[in-house]
Amino acid sequence: MAVNGISSSSQSLIPIFTGEKYEFWSIKMKTLFKSQGVWELVEEGFVDQASSNEEVEKLKKIKKKDAKALCFIQQAVHDTIFSRIAAATTSSQAWKILKKEFQGSAKVITVKLQTYRREFETLSMKSNESIQTYLSRVSSLVNQMKSYGEDISEEIVVAKVLRSLTPKFEHVVVAIEESHDLWVVFEEEDVKEAKEEVEIEEDQMKRNKIGYFCAITAESQVIRKLIVVKSRRMKITKQVLQKKMTMRILDSGCSNHMSEIRSLFKELDESKKSDVRLGDNKKIQVEGRGTVRIRTSQGNAKILEDVMFVPSLSHNLLSIRQLMVSGYSISFDDGFCTIRSKKSGQTIATVPMTNNKMFPLEVSMVEKCAMVASSDNDTRLWH
Helix, strand or coil: CCECCECHHHHHCCCCECCCCHHHHHHHHHHHHHHCCCHHHHHHCCCCCCCCHHHHHHHHHHHHHHHHHHHHHHHCECHHHHCCCCCCCCHHHHHHHHHHHHHCCHHHHHHHHHHHHHHHHHCCCCCCCCHHHHHHHHHHHHHHHHHCCCCCCHHHHHHHHHHHCCHHHHHHHHHHHHHCCCCCCCCHHHHHHHHHHHHHHHHHHHHHCCCEEECCHHHHHHHHHHHHHHHHHCCCCHHHHHHHHHEEEEECCCCCCEECCHHHEEEEECCCCEEEECCCCCEEEECCEEEEEEEECCCCEEEEEEEEECCCCCCEEEEHHHHHHCCEEEEEECCEEEEEECCCCCEEEEEECCCCCCCEEEEEECCCEEECCCCCCCCCCCC
């Protein structure tokens, strides 16, 4: 049954304000007003005068719509609050009374916004916090800021999330930044889909009895899959995001191994800073040197010594010169680069040349992985 043009379904959706959490209640009410086509009246009010018969008829329709909006507000407040707006004759009057009392004056709003802004700037992910929980905290704070009139874009929110993730997600940050297009906030359905896909992959791994399982899989896999899910919805190729961490370019002109991903380093001495000049004569800053443990796609685990940490790089670089000094032979033939151990003659990796004449070697970081089951094929690594 409809009352004053208000359907029973609309009545059941009206949130009740009891004097607490005004910012959230006001957001819900704005959505309700917009769905009924009356938000402009609530926000801006109307001029109660008419000079012609046509304007009189138009004003009657406006007043009827405004009465509908006022009815929404009256039904949306608890009896203890209603007395404050009982004398209001328009929806705009009632709305402004509640806003002034519970949101505060312009000065109060400014102070609250300053508090929220400081909280936003200092916000960071806790070491024991899940990505879902952290994203919920960020979203809640952003919604509070918006309820006080803050115009905060999704680009700013996502940039904040990227800056404030814990170090174990550094490779994910780099992957997002490299995509240049992933400026959207993760939604609940993204997280749900990512978790479901990870569970499916883990079930398949158990059924196939694959022998390697990373100790941080549960958290790391969900966030990686979350990026993939979101990128899939935005039509970003899965390869761009997934290969970022595992890709290393073999470079004959590079004097040292270099990596821009801090989390790849097993050990890192940040006191060893220097400048290095690339082949295009561009000078970049080295922020330290350390050890990286990798595993090639053939399953070979290797230690890379004296790797430069260069955050400004766009790709990891493997120095052919440094590989040769470390006891490896490098040969180029028929579009392939083959790396062998000089001591044993074992082939470490065979890398095909790409269309742009590069040799990308795919590896995995293995320092945090442990064998937990037997496998007949030790060249496969799940990470």
